[in-house]
Amino acid sequence: MEKQEQPVIELQDAVVTFKRNQESITALDHVSLTIEQGEIYGIIGYSGAGKSTLIRVINHLQVPTSGKVIVNGQALEELDSHQFQKARKKIGMIFQHFNLMNSRTVLNNVEFPLLGEKLSKAERREKALGLLKLVELEELAGAFPDQLSGGQKQRVAIARALANNPDILVSDEATSALDPKTTLSILKLLQRLNQQLGLTIVLITHEIQVIQTICHRVAVMEAGEIIEQGKVAEVFMRPKKQLTREFIDTSINVQEALKRIRQSNSQDLYVLKFIGDTTNQAVVTEMAQKFQVAANILFANVDQFDNLTVGVMILNLSGEVSAGVDYLRQQGVDVEVIKKEVRS
Numbered sequence: 585m586e587k588q589e590q591p592v593i594e595l596q597d598a599v600v601t602f603k604r605n606q607e608s609i610t611a612l613d614h615v616s617l618t619i620e621q622g623e624i625y626g627i628i629g630y631s632g633a634g635k636s637t638l639i640r641v642i643n644h645l646q647v648p649t650s651g652k653v654i655v656n657g658q659a660l661e662e663l664d665s666h667q668f669q670k671a672r673k674k675i676g677m678i679f680q681h682f683n684l685m686n687s688r689t690v691l692n693n694v695e696f697p698l699l700g701e702k703l704s705k706a707e708r709r710e711k712a713l714g715l716l717k718l719v720e721l722e723e724l725a726g727a728f729p730d731q732l733s734g735g736q737k738q739r740v741a742i743a744r745a746l747a748n749n750p751d752i753l754v755s756d757e758a759t760s761a762l763d764p765k766t767t768l769s770i771l772k773l774l775q776r777l778n779q780q781l782g783l784t785i786v787l788i789t790h791e792i793q794v795i796q797t798i799c800h801r802v803a804v805m806e807a808g809e810i811i812e813q814g815k816v817a818e819v820f821m822r823p824k825k826q827l828t829r830e831f832i833d834t835s836i837n838v839q840e841a842l843k844r845i846r847q848s849n850s851q852d853l854y855v856l857k858f859i860g861d862t863t864n865q866a867v868v869t870e871m872a873q874k875f876q877v878a879a880n881i882l883f884a885n886v887d888q889f890d891n892l893t894v895g896v897m898i899l900n901l902s903g904e905v906s907a908g909v910d911y912l913r914q915q916g917v918d919v920e921v922i923k924k925e926v927r928s
Contacts (some may be wrong), residue, residue: 590657594617600612600641610679615638621751626801628794629827630790634805680760712747716743746777771794802815851896852901853924854899854919854922857895859893871912
């Protein structure tokens with residue numbers, strides 16, 4: 585039997601509590617998760633959900649009140665100070681507001697984490713220039729941060745985070761201060777680094793588009809707990825919790841579409857969700873032909889989740905509807921029936 589590789593990050597029943605005005609506040613409530621080597625793992629939730637506390641626990645900027653944090657096979661709380669500093673260097677961090685030093689050039693900012701290493705000035709410079717080339721910014725090595733756009737500043741921050749050759753890169757809301765086009769370019773850069781360097785990336789965000797663009801797996805957080813986790817496409821196509829549904833709605837606009845349709849349509853509505861291969865099949869047309877069902881398409885949208893195509897349709901159906909719906913479900917289509925509104 586093949587031995588399974590150990591997860592690169594593992595949290596075992598992690599709890600973080602704070603004292604505030606004599607009251608105990610639970611910021612992290614018995615959180616357990618595993619993150620595998622080389623995956624892009626997204627953690628999503630609204631403000632106050634516990635996302636940033638979770639990140640601080642992973643790199644032990646926040647020591648958990650109880651539970652274990654294991655990174656690269658090492659329980660961080662069991663390490664001596666030398667071992668701990670060595671382990672933490674393998675975790676790179678990038679932040680929402682870049683945290684660059686304005687008095688230093690772009691090159692100097694990237695060199696900064698290397699100042700304590702046994703490298704000559706020429707070696708530091710060569711490594712920093714190589715990292716700037718990796719993030720496609722080598723031509724701005726002599727510029728200062730206040731001369732850069734937001735996207736360029738974040739690229740410098742990413743290059744700096746890679747200076748110590750980390751195994752793990754943690755992004756704490758690193759795209760939330762950027763416009764959509766720049767956000768996409770930074771996400772594509774992270775995706776390339778993941779593939780090119782084999783980096784494990786942990787993304788903290790409140791934006792569903794970040795998760796669906798590059799993440800392989802996701803955890804949904806609420807009130808310090810992970811309420812759902814798994815492969816991105818599976819979690820977002822078959823959500824179990826209301827919060828997860830809310831995030832999905834912001835991406836594919838189903839609830840907004842239903843609200844708009846209801847203003848002029850009081851019949852039963854059928855919400856169809858397609859995933860993977862079923863999006864390429866003419867299952868609605870086949871169903872209509874086989875069972876003499878008239879299908880009126882009121883809304884349709886196709887999106888990508890972890891390179892998996894996901895489609896949504898809202899229909900009115902008439903005719904042999906029951907047999908038609910059974911057929912759709914047999915073809916792997918998720919069908920939700922929303923009963924007609926009774927108007928007084």
